[in-house]
Amino acid sequence: MKKYHAMVGVAFALTSLGAHAQSAVTLYGIVDLGIDYANNVSDASNGVAVPGSGGKLFQMQSGVPLGSRWGLLGSEDLGGGLQAVFRLESGFDAANGALGGGLAFSRNAYVGLSSKQFGTVTFGRQWDSNVDQLEVFTLNGQYGGWYFAHPNDMDNLDNGFSVPNAIKYVSPSFGGVTVEGHYSPGGLAGQFSTNSTYSAAVAYAGAPFSAAIGYLRVNDPSTAVAGYASGGGFANAVYGEALVAARSQSVLAVGASYTLGAFKASAAFSNTEFRPKSGGANLTFQNYELSGSYHMTPAFVVAGGFTYTVGHDDAAGTSPKYEQLNLIAQYALSKRTSVYAMIAGQQASGDAAVAQITGFNPSSSKRQLATRLGITHSF
Numbered sequence: 001m002k003k004y005h006a007m008v009g010v011a012f013a014l015t016s017l018g019a020h021a022q023s024a025v026t027l028y029g030i031v032d033l034g035i036d037y038a039n040n041v042s043d044a045s046n047g048v049a050v051p052g053s054g055g056k057l058f059q060m061q062s063g064v065p066l067g068s069r070w071g072l073l074g075s076e077d078l079g080g081g082l083q084a085v086f087r088l089e090s091g092f093d094a095a096n097g098a099l100g101g102g103l104a105f106s107r108n109a110y111v112g113l114s115s116k117q118f119g120t121v122t123f124g125r126q127w128d129s130n131v132d133q134l135e136v137f138t139l140n141g142q143y144g145g146w147y148f149a150h151p152n153d154m155d156n157l158d159n160g161f162s163v164p165n166a167i168k169y170v171s172p173s174f175g176g177v178t179v180e181g182h183y184s185p186g187g188l189a190g191q192f193s194t195n196s197t198y199s200a201a202v203a204y205a206g207a208p209f210s211a212a213i214g215y216l217r218v219n220d221p222s223t224a225v226a227g228y229a230s231g232g233g234f235a236n237a238v239y240g241e242a243l244v245a246a247r248s249q250s251v252l253a254v255g256a257s258y259t260l261g262a263f264k265a266s267a268a269f270s271n272t273e274f275r276p277k278s279g280g281a282n283l284t285f286q287n288y289e290l291s292g293s294y295h296m297t298p299a300f301v302v303a304g305g306f307t308y309t310v311g312h313d314d315a316a317g318t319s320p321k322y323e324q325l326n327l328i329a330q331y332a333l334s335k336r337t338s339v340y341a342m343i344a345g346q347q348a349s350g351d352a353a354v355a356q357i358t359g360f361n362p363s364s365s366k367r368q369l370a371t372r373l374g375i376t377h378s379f
Helices: 002-022 129-137 139-148 240-245
Strands: 023-041 055-062 069-079 082-091 108-115 119-126 163-170 177-184 197-205 209-219 246-260 263-276 283-295 300-313 320-332 337-350 367-378
Touching: 069 108, 108 163, 129 139, 129 177, 129 197, 129 209, 129 246, 129 263, 139 283, 139 300, 139 320, 139 337, 163 197, 240 246, 240 263
Parallel strands: none
Antiparallel strands: 023 055, 023 069, 023 367, 069 082, 082 108, 108 119, 119 163, 163 177, 177 197, 197 209, 209 246, 246 263, 263 283, 283 300, 300 320, 320 337, 337 367
């Protein structure tokens, strides 16, 4: 009898080990905090900048180069090269502990199936194809985060919003080429396109050259996604009024990079168009960005970039323009902890009334400068 019980115990242990070997759940996260100084930032009330309120700003801010987050990533082997996969990822404010966007999982919440042969299909809140495949060619996608983004992240190439109710497909890599696309139904009876979104991208990842092209369309962006809408203490002086009035927001993006030893050069272009609901005139922006990074040592990297943004307001016949220079120096104290210093400066010109670096309220003038010292820890 004792021998029988021992054999049963061994069999149970082996079964348990086999089950654990076929599935896995990983807890991960990033905490980023820093101190900012900006030379000219206006107050805002009900989404409108208060005239004459521009002044110096000194603050603690969370999640700039990398959004502060925690998450669970899981997979289960179903056999035949097929896996069940899921991700739950929540953004948070490390300075005060608040949830990102007031949601339990503001960044990602999806489940799906993944096959090495046929690709991956997932369902839930996810990034669009441009974020997955084009963000890596911007400086903000590599080092600087949202302060380095194109003005108020108008093209979502700094993942300013994720897409709810998304059905997404990512192909396997064929000779370095990956195809990706998503569709999100609006969910309103009798209004098939309202609040719906879709995207598609094709990317090539090689050594030393990589490139991608993608397209994103968001119908009714002020309600479909949590973008940079003016409201409360925040005023979007770049395209806030167009966002509220938009029937659609569309983004065409192209990017490329080339790596030579310790140096990497990147280029990105995006065309963002806001089309109004009532058949009025469009507001369009083109962003042109060049950036580069250099690893002076394996632990120490410096990076910089320049973005030129030009807008076209068909209704007013105006052309706002923005030029922004971004610089960052980052030192890895370990594999999980880095310290950094960064600076962003923006000059508004043309018909742009004020400057506005992403993450701040607008300046009261055509210039704005922001600096930051911070630390990032991952787990």
